[in-house]
Amino acid sequence: MKKPPASQLLTGSLETEFLTVSHMVYLYCQKHHQGTAICEQCQALLNYAEVRLDRCPYGESKPACNQCPISCYKPEQKAEMKAVMRYAGPRMLLHHPILAIRHLVKERKAFPKKPPVGVSNRAKRKSKIKN
């Protein structure tokens, strides 16, 4: 099976989260679309997910998406991602147990109702450029 490439944009737990979602989209695409490599539509969904993670106001303290009070996905992408999660979620334990368990732990973690200011990956990237 093809391995998803790492994010060039994200760091830390957001990078791990992107890797997790990448594996999930790959699993889903392999079963539902072309069968081997990732298709254009799924790659577009992953690109979208990467940007959402970059802009997530919670930054490194980001909750699991299904716990998050902010719905940052557009309806179309949200529906696509939901289908991916429904299929790949239970299969992740088998294919990528460490990533799957990390995600399950995250779902139980407490997080502030309101995100702090200036901690998104994007804000950090921008301040790094400034300095």
Ligand SMILES: [Zn+2]
């Ligand atoms: Zn696909």
